Amino acid sequence: MIASPPLPPRVVVYEGRGSTPFDPGERSRLLAGLLDRGYSVVRAGAGRAEAGAATAFIVLGCFGGAPPEVGDAAGRDVAVCDITGRSADEAIALVEQRRDGRPMNRPDAAGPGQWKPWFPVIDLARCTNCMQCLSFCLFDVYGVAADHTLRVENPANCKVNCPACSRVCPEVAIMFPKYHAGPIDGGPVSESDVQREKMKVDISALLGGDIYSRLRERSAEAKQRFSRERSADQALAERRRCLTKLADAAAIPREVLDALPSPEEIQRRTEEAARRAEAARVAQGARAAQGSTPAGTT
Amino acid sequence: MSQPQPAPRILYCRCAYAQVVPAEVKDAVLDGLARAEVAFEMVPDLCEMAARRDPHLAELARGDGPLTIAACWPRAVEGLFSLADAPLPRAGVRIVNMRTDAAPAILDELLGADRPTGDAS
Structure with missing residues (x-):
């Protein structure tokens, strides 16, 4: 789960009794503008609208100078804004003002506290x-759920634009919905996709277990060469060659590879992850064995 | 006497954090919905909500009445709801794909008979 600021206020665009409808073009611009700034929006008044889980609401409506008194039985913060005669941009500015600078993740902003939602999604x-x-x-993006199944535990730890883990899944079960192509984007999976992924995993096994063990070997080789040749430039060039090969093979962005921890830390994390994975597999096996025990024998 | 059927629900995802849904499609779908006489919900980005495990996803999944979601690939949308501990029910949910489908076809799916004639899409 991401460490996020509180939920942003939900905006209700109200056109029911006591208000006059918006101009259709302005309505469309208002909705798009709010969404592009990160607000969830409900259009209400022409049918049913759910109150939702938000802790605060901003109600926008053309109330002709007489906005209604609105209370919320659940004690949530409700602000009613009369936007009679205002343009979509002016109404959005009013919402921003009402938000009072409280932090929220925003699609239209970058920098500290802002996060592009890039993380793996499992096709169960x-x-x-x-x-x-x-x-x-x-x-540590992945974890194990209480029922010993795989779980995406820390989506915010994922490295933006890196789909590498989807490349090691033999079942093509890992999606990145913001990826540009299928099947990683969630598109249909063909039999040839499955065969290709299985082949990759087999090749990886033939190379000596996993991609990280290969990386460690290359690092050790580079260290030896460095001590022999005393050439920092050559060692660096070797590291670059190795990383470029990995980047090409697994579609790992260069900046992710550059940010990898030391070989020793990689080894420690790999061993820890392998331990957790093995514990989950053992627990799954035990549960399956329990489930297959004939009734009345326990 | 039969109970009244719960009203259909519409959820529109703007996919605001990426450019993977064609802008002209998502704009035309939003415009078509805005011009129709229907109540509907809009979220900036289902991915972002799923990562936050936003409780509203559970409300949407549990809610009464058939739900039509305009977003992206159905496999991805189902996975996002599951990730947020809000699995979509097997029945009563339709997902239309704004990555691949054209706006008029999507609006037909979303609005059916409520679709206004001569709209901008």
């Missing part, structure tokens, strides 16, 4: 809980 219909992704990820 395909996932076999083999835990390869958990073993692979160095950033």
